[in-house]
Amino acid sequence: MSSFRTTGRKIVAIGRNYAEHAKELNNAVPTEPFFFLKPTSSYVDNGGVIEIPKGVVAHFEVELGAVIGRRAKDVRREEAMKYVAGYALGVDMTARNVQDKVKKAGLPWSTAKGFDSFTPISSFIPASSIPDPSNVNLWLKTNGNTRQNGNTKDMIFGIPQLIEHVSSIMTLEEGDLLLTGTPSGVGQTQDGDVMEAGLQLPGESRILAELKMKVKERQGGYVFKL
Numbered sequence: 001m002s003s004f005r006t007t008g009r010k011i012v013a014i015g016r017n018y019a020e021h022a023k024e025l026n027n028a029v030p031t032e033p034f035f036f037l038k039p040t041s042s043y044v045d046n047g048g049v050i051e052i053p054k055g056v057v058a059h060f061e062v063e064l065g066a067v068i069g070r071r072a073k074d075v076r077r078e079e080a081m082k083y084v085a086g087y088a089l090g091v092d093m094t095a096r097n098v099q100d101k102v103k104k105a106g107l108p109w110s111t112a113k114g115f116d117s118f119t120p121i122s123s124f125i126p127a128s129s130i131p132d133p134s135n136v137n138l139w140l141k142t143n144g145n146t147r148q149n150g151n152t153k154d155m156i157f158g159i160p161q162l163i164e165h166v167s168s169i170m171t172l173e174e175g176d177l178l179l180t181g182t183p184s185g186v187g188q189t190q191d192g193d194v195m196e197a198g199l200q201l202p203g204e205s206r207i208l209a210e211l212k213m214k215v216k217e218r219q220g221g222y223v224f225k226l
Helices: 020-025 075-085 096-104 110-114 161-166
Strands: 011-014 035-038 041-047 047-054 059-062 062-068 084-091 119-121 137-142 147-152 177-179 187-189 194-200 207-215
Touching: 035 110, 047 137, 062 161, 075 084, 075 161, 084 177, 084 194, 084 207, 096 110, 110 194, 161 177
Parallel strands: 011 177, 041 119, 047 207
Antiparallel strands: 011 035, 059 187, 062 084, 062 177, 084 119, 137 147, 137 194, 194 207
């Protein structure tokens, strides 16, 4: 499944899955999972460049991603982990001012989430390397300053429940990525920043996955206008 970045057909991103993150954006804490889709064309590998379109206020959201290993439809949560081939460290970049504008108008979020380079993603982590995905440390820094530092134990809905919910709506396919939500501390990154993110098991110094990205203003293409 190391090729999930090229073989997967969709990124399913769970929203507001950490209560503190929902609160920091003044959003209601959900009573059932909800999600949005991101295109796989938004992937950018470790060491790459995050391109911020002109006028966009871009926020980072570090997340644990679950890589689907086989076709999953109407999966019961008791069986859900059998469909997880492994994991990846991801950052769900969000054009926050774009999102705010379209939300007020009752329009979809696709533009705010789907820009090229808006899903930095690590290499594949085999499932055996993370025996308990409900207890994983996630952190993100910009220019050496820690901005997010959380643990997946604070997720409102665990991976089995997320797979049960999503697969009851749409079939998950081999190579698809399920982004499981972000802890609190999201904030802006901009041209010239260096972003770093990591994933570790509690009590271990070894970093299972790491991202280091440069942030630049995009030349050409979309320009945000009020």
